[in-house]
Amino acid sequence: MSTPVPPSSLSSLRRQxxxxxxxxxxxxxxxxxxxxxxxxxxxxxxxxxxxxxxRPPAWPDRWLAMVA
Structure with a gap:
């Protein structure tokens, strides 16, 4: 399993x-x-x-926005 990449170590384009x-x-x-x-x-x-x-997400806590 790979180690998580902290967002601060990403390039500015990748963050965007x-x-x-x-x-x-x-x-x-x-x-x-x-x-x-x-x-x-x-x-x-x-x-x-x-x-x-x-598809609507299976876990409601992951749902951030719906564009209808």
Whole structure:
């Protein structure tokens, strides 16, 4: 198992790309393109701190935003 990467050790671009704002913008773009609601959820991996998905998360505590 790999050791977790602390966010402070990431490059500024990697921090920006793995941030909530980027995930929300991505979800908004996908919603406009597909017409399907998208969700921003907490990821598990440090390099994927936030994820965008079309399915509601199985764990409600990971659900951060819904773009409908």
């Amino acid at each position: 790309l793995s941030g909530f704002d980027h995930a929300l913008r991505t979800a908004q773009q996908l919603r406009r393109a597909t017409g399907v609601p998208h969700y921003v959820v907490h990821g598990v991996a440090p390099l994927q701190a936030f994820r965008v998905t079309m």
